[in-house]
Amino acid sequence: MRIVILGAGLAGITSAWECLRDGHQVTVLDRAEAPADFTSRANAGLIAPGHAFAWASPSVPRIMLRSLWRNDQAIRFRPSANPRQWRWLMQFLRQCTAQRARVNTLRKTRLCQYSQSRLHTVAEETDFHYDRNTGGLIYFYRSDRSFEAAAIKSEILSSAGVKIEILNRQQVVERDPGLADAQNAIAGALFVPTDESGDARTFTNTLAERCRERGAEVRMQTEITGFSKKGGHVTAVNTNRGPVSGDLFVVALGVFSPMLSRQLGFSLPIYPVKGYSVTLPAADPELLPRFGGVDEDNLLAYCPMGNRLRVTATAEIGSYSTRHQPRDFRVMLQKTQDLMPRAAQYSKPDYWAGLRPMTPTGLPIIGRTHRSNVWLNTGHGHMGWTMSCGSARILADLIAGQNPQIPLDGMDPATMRIM
Ligand SMILES: Cc1cc2nc3c(=O)[nH]c(=O)nc-3n(C[C@H](O)[C@H](O)[C@H](O)COP(=O)(O)OP(=O)(O)OC[C@H]3O[C@@H](n4cnc5c(N)ncnc54)[C@H](O)[C@@H]3O)c2cc1C
Numbered sequence: 001m002r003i004v005i006l007g008a009g010l011a012g013i014t015s016a017w018e019c020l021r022d023g024h025q026v027t028v029l030d031r032a033e034a035p036a037d038f039t040s041r042a043n044a045g046l047i048a049p050g051h052a053f054a055w056a057s058p059s060v061p062r063i064m065l066r067s068l069w070r071n072d073q074a075i076r077f078r079p080s081a082n083p084r085q086w087r088w089l090m091q092f093l094r095q096c097t098a099q100r101a102r103v104n105t106l107r108k109t110r111l112c113q114y115s116q117s118r119l120h121t122v123a124e125e126t127d128f129h130y131d132r133n134t135g136g137l138i139y140f141y142r143s144d145r146s147f148e149a150a151a152i153k154s155e156i157l158s159s160a161g162v163k164i165e166i167l168n169r170q171q172v173v174e175r176d177p178g179l180a181d182a183q184n185a186i187a188g189a190l191f192v193p194t195d196e197s198g199d200a201r202t203f204t205n206t207l208a209e210r211c212r213e214r215g216a217e218v219r220m221q222t223e224i225t226g227f228s229k230k231g232g233h234v235t236a237v238n239t240n241r242g243p244v245s246g247d248l249f250v251v252a253l254g255v256f257s258p259m260l261s262r263q264l265g266f267s268l269p270i271y272p273v274k275g276y277s278v279t280l281p282a283a284d285p286e287l288l289p290r291f292g293g294v295d296e297d298n299l300l301a302y303c304p305m306g307n308r309l310r311v312t313a314t315a316e317i318g319s320y321s322t323r324h325q326p327r328d329f330r331v332m333l334q335k336t337q338d339l340m341p342r343a344a345q346y347s348k349p350d351y352w353a354g355l356r357p358m359t360p361t362g363l364p365i366i367g368r369t370h371r372s373n374v375w376l377n378t379g380h381g382h383m384g385w386t387m388s389c390g391s392a393r394i395l396a397d398l399i400a401g402q403n404p405q406i407p408l409d410g411m412d413p414a415t416m417r418i419m
Pocket residue numbers: 006007008009010011012029030031032035036037038039040041042043044045046047048222223224225252253254255256274275276277301312313353354355356357378379380381382383384385386387
């Protein structure tokens with residue numbers, strides 16, 4: 001079959017790989033200069049089934065409300081005039097009950113675990129470097145209260161089969177000497193030995209090369225403007241370089257998926273949640289943290305990536321702007337420097353901001369739409385690196401008419417109100 005994939009981020013390129021494996025003829029289209037040049041460019045790098053908690057939870061509405069007058073909240077609501085933001089917000093708030101948070105967390109955990117196993121398969125098949133770092137991730141807490149609460153909350157992940165070790169302050173530093181300077185700031189941590197990390201941009205770019213080697217066309221600098229339709233079918237994607245025809249089309253456009261889907265007559269519950277990322281050269285690679293992790297009380301994620309340290313923070317439900325200024329990074333840089341003063345060259349920051357394609361549940365949308373030859377693999381939110389390889393395999397299995405390896409609960413467009 002001739003499959004045209006819209007978008008060359010993590011979701012698009014992993015989809016391309018799985019479709020090629022199944023013997024399809026694949027074309028990928030993207031307006032950027034290179035694959036993984038938008039949201040997949042500089043994420044925190046964490047492959048984190050051990051952090052699959054749903055963002056929509058009972059405590060979040062209060063945090064969002066407080067964020068209207070305080071700038072120090074990890075999740076910030078910035079009201080806009082866009083009615084899509086308000087519609088999305090209502091759907092998100094409906095997910096903020098204890099019961100919905102539990103269901104969504106369990107579903108996310110299952111997808112993350114499956115996806116990590118698929119990542120291992122892809123890594124074995126392709127055998128390339130992407131600053132992969134295995135052996136675990138550390139989720140640490142600064143106060144006894146938050147640490148104790150986290151240990152209780154982690155029961156839900158343990159019940160789903162995630163192995164979690166509870167470490168006291170000394171054990172944290174023994175496990176990761178890179179956190180030695182942070183010892184006094186840490187009350188304790190949850191350590192997930194099976195979690196890992198890697199550079200999503202390098203991964204996506206190299207996988208795109210492997211796709212080309214297998215015969216895929218990956219066309220960059222190609223702006224998708226709409227669709228040509230005949231009856232209920234899409235016959236071609238219209239681009240600034242002319243139409244591209246195919247038998248089946250996969251929308252993997254991240255936060256822009258709703259814009260093009262609207263032209264096909266359906267609206268997707270995906271809204272951008274902005275995050276900030278800074279990459280620093282290591283001062284001395286020996287002094288980088290051994291593992292990536294999260295400073296949970298500040299929702300500050302950090303990750304050693306080869307000779308670099310990547311740090312990300314903040315979830316801002318605002319607009320489609322990726323603009324940023326050095327002052328946006330001041331607090332997160334200060335906190336990182338306090339934790340790991342000797343790890344990085346703090347005078348050489350590389351700043352970036354990206355838009356997480358969030359659904360209200362935090363689960364992606366994967367499968368066929370009512371336009372029978374238009375499919376979706378989009379809406380991976382804050383875990384699109386972790387969920388990418390599994391989502392792509394699910395998509396390919398569905399296209400092949402096979403049952404996916406895990407249930408599609410909460411991800412199937414046919415069961416959502418998107419039509
Ligand atoms: C700060 C931050 C930290 C994160 N940390 C992690 C983490 O540690 N672990 C994790 O698992 N996930 C993380 N994520 C989430 C992850 O990065 C995203 O879920 C993932 O990158 C989304 O990939 P995507 O392919 O869906 O979207 P994108 O990467 O945005 O790809 C969509 C592509 O579509 C293209 N496109 C859009 N419109 C058009 C058009 N009209 N014509 C042509 N092309 C178009 C864009 O150019 C883009 O390349 C993080 C995200 C952020 C922002």
